[in-house]
Amino acid sequence: MLFRIDDRLLHGQVIEGWIKPLGIRRVVIISETLSKDPVQPELMRMVVPDGTEVHLLDVAQACERLKEQAASGGKTLVLAPSPSEALELVRAGVRLEIVNVGGLHAQNAAAQISPSLSLGASDWKTLKKILEAGVRLEAQPIPTEPPMDLSDWLAKSGTLF
Amino acid sequence: MIGIIVVTHLEIATRMIEAAERMFGKQDKLLGLDLKSDDSLQSMTQKIAGAVTDCIHNDECRDGILILTDLFGSTPTNASLAQIAATRRPIEVLTGVNLPMLASAINNRSRLTLAELSAKALYDGQKGIRDAKSILMSRVVAQKS
Numbered sequence: 001m002l003f004r005i006d007d008r009l010l011h012g013q014v015i016e017g018w019i020k021p022l023g024i025r026r027v028v029i030i031s032e033t034l035s036k037d038p039v040q041p042e043l044m045r046m047v048v049p050d051g052t053e054v055h056l057l058d059v060a061q062a063c064e065r066l067k068e069q070a071a072s073g074g075k076t077l078v079l080a081p082s083p084s085e086a087l088e089l090v091r092a093g094v095r096l097e098i099v100n101v102g103g104l105h106a107q108n109a110a111a112q113i114s115p116s117l118s119l120g121a122s123d124w125k126t127l128k129k130i131l132e133a134g135v136r137l138e139a140q141p142i143p144t145e146p147p148m149d150l151s152d153w154l155a156k157s158g159t160l161f
Numbered sequence: 162m163i164g165i166i167v168v169t170h171l172e173i174a175t176r177m178i179e180a181a182e183r184m185f186g187k188q189d190k191l192l193g194l195d196l197k198s199d200d201s202l203q204s205m206t207q208k209i210a211g212a213v214t215d216c217i218h219n220d221e222c223r224d225g226i227l228i229l230t231d232l233f234g235s236t237p238t239n240a241s242l243a244q245i246a247a248t249r250r251p252i253e254v255l256t257g258v259n260l261p262m263l264a265s266a267i268n269n270r271s272r273l274t275l276a277e278l279s280a281k282a283l284y285d286g287q288k289g290i291r292d293a294k295s296i297l298m299s300r301v302v303a304q305k306s
Binding site for chain 2: 112
């Protein structure tokens with residue numbers, strides 16, 4: 001199971017960069033608001049390659065379902081719009097070894113790691129908590145670029161927030 | 162008038178409009194929106210909503226708005242489709258924008274309804290994708306024989 005934090009959720013980079021080349025067969029999107037949106041759920045199902053399942057779950061449902069799946073591996077991509085969903089999952093006992101921090105675009109960002117990673121104070125704090133729970137955090141926009149371990153950066157960047 | 166908004170990754174939209182305006186001259190109610198690396202789905206949706214509202218303000222786009230995006234499934238398209246639920250104004254969204262599609266939209270917008278223009282631009286955009294070498298070769302072969 002691949003776990004990615006990306007506030008654009010299912011978009012070009014994820015579909016062309018991850019889902020197609022890695023042959024992802026199941027996408028799980030964790031969001032409290034998405035399932036209430038009139039357009040987005042259908043859109044998310046429409047844009048994936050044929051035969052790929054898309055599941056929209058709220059955090060509670062995701063905690064329940066991913067506990068079993070996390071261990072089983074398989075070609076599943078889990079997308080969350082912010083670090084807070086990831087932290088809730090970890091606290092609920094979902095075993096995540098690596099969390100890919102793919103895209104965060106804070107409006108009043110205090111720090112920018114890369115063009116697609118701008119963090120506000122609350123995201124920074126949440127990522128720090130995920131790290132402290134023993135999860136490896138990697139910034140990696142697409143699989144063909146090397147992942148960057150965020151632990152050093154998080155350790156040093158506290159003064160920015 | 163039908164407004165045209167081109168929404169793409171990076172500066173494809175503004176550059177494509179620049180190219181089109183070299184051919185057709187400066188255009189009214191033709192706007193390019195670029196998705197920058199630091200844009201979120203939310204900020205892009207707001208940008209497009211702003212452009213749609215601007216176009217509707219003064220009643221200049223009373224005949225509707227045609228949005229042309231680059232890639233199906235990408236943030237420019239996702240954010241454009243979000244407008245359909247957000248406004249009651251007639252909006253059409255086409256993906257895979259290329260210069261033939263944009264040229265067709267510009268050329269035909271004063272004489273067609275929004276639905277007709279959308280169909281025409283889609284057709285012309287698809288027709289503009291050709292295997293140029295094989296067309297040339299088949300003509301050369303035909304001339305020789």
